[in-house]
Amino acid sequence: MSGENDTVIELNVGGVHYTTTRKTLTSDKNSRLSEWFDASNSSSSLVKDAKGRYFLDRDGVLFRFILDYLRDDGIHLPDGFREKQRLLKEAEYLKLNGLLKCVQALSDSHPAGCITVGYRGSFQFGKDGLADVKFRKLSRILVCGRVALCREVFADTLNESRDPDHGGIDRYSARFFLKHSFLEQAFDMLSEKGFRLAGSCGSGTAGSAAELKPGVDVEENRWNHYNEFVFIRD
The missing domain is CATH 3.30.710.10 (Potassium Channel Kv1.1; Chain A)
Structure with missing residues (x-):
């Protein structure tokens, strides 16, 4: 046998x-x-x-x-x-x-770690200016953290095209961004994986006096801002 x-x-x-x-x-x-x-x-x-x-x-x-x-x-x-x-x-x-x-x-079982989510945005204005202000306009949601953690949380919604280093997954990268522009969706995905918000900060990035690019609204440019949210999992 x-x-x-x-x-x-x-x-x-x-x-x-x-x-x-x-x-x-x-x-x-x-x-x-x-x-x-x-x-x-x-x-x-x-x-x-x-x-x-x-x-x-x-x-x-x-x-x-x-x-x-x-x-x-x-x-x-x-x-x-x-x-x-x-x-x-x-x-x-x-x-x-x-x-x-x-x-x-x-x-x-999930390893502990930290992921930072940031976004640059502005407020959209209609033809009537402040009377017709719309919700925030996000150009891109940025993701920073250890590669393995970022992939675990965001899976197929994580865009790695700006990250030229395809080395080990234990490395860290600040070049990821998401394929969607829904901040709440990113927060939901972090929460589902056991992350909690540890801190946040924001700042205005008022547009310069230089000539704006074609298609950029003058009033909207005044309300540019950048925000970051730090999530941790113990």
Whole structure:
């Protein structure tokens, strides 16, 4: 029996190739993988690719984390990992309840940190001047902080196009901004991730006497301002 468990298995998972052992694949006896690869199961419906590898029509990139879990009975995801929901889906499909609990526990635990949100804006005025003043006009919402934290909070709404350094996610950057201009949406996302407002400041940036760019309203230019909000998570 030990010889069968030590059998080397070649896998093609969604086009990504892996090499492991039958013992690893069957380590969780209640999983779908154990059903497929248990040596005593002669009714397995698995197919093989042209090179004789067992083919699994699943996410090949995420399967590396599944193998890590099967080998070590635990998992460590990289900081800023964005595919937790997809990994949960894979674990659910493969009936890996232990992996489900591990990923959910990691999702519930958040590292402490600080994120600063800032914006430059003004007030829009209508044809009647102050009598027709409108709500604040935001040109861009800026985000500063550790890359991993910023990605965790803002996910796909974070625009990283102005950040030329694609190094480690433990670095800090002051060059991010959001793809939307809704300040309240940014605050909601921070609150949902456990951040609280620690402080804020604002200042007027009254327009200069220099000639304005075409399309810039003179009255609106007088009411330019900049604000920053500091959020922390303990």
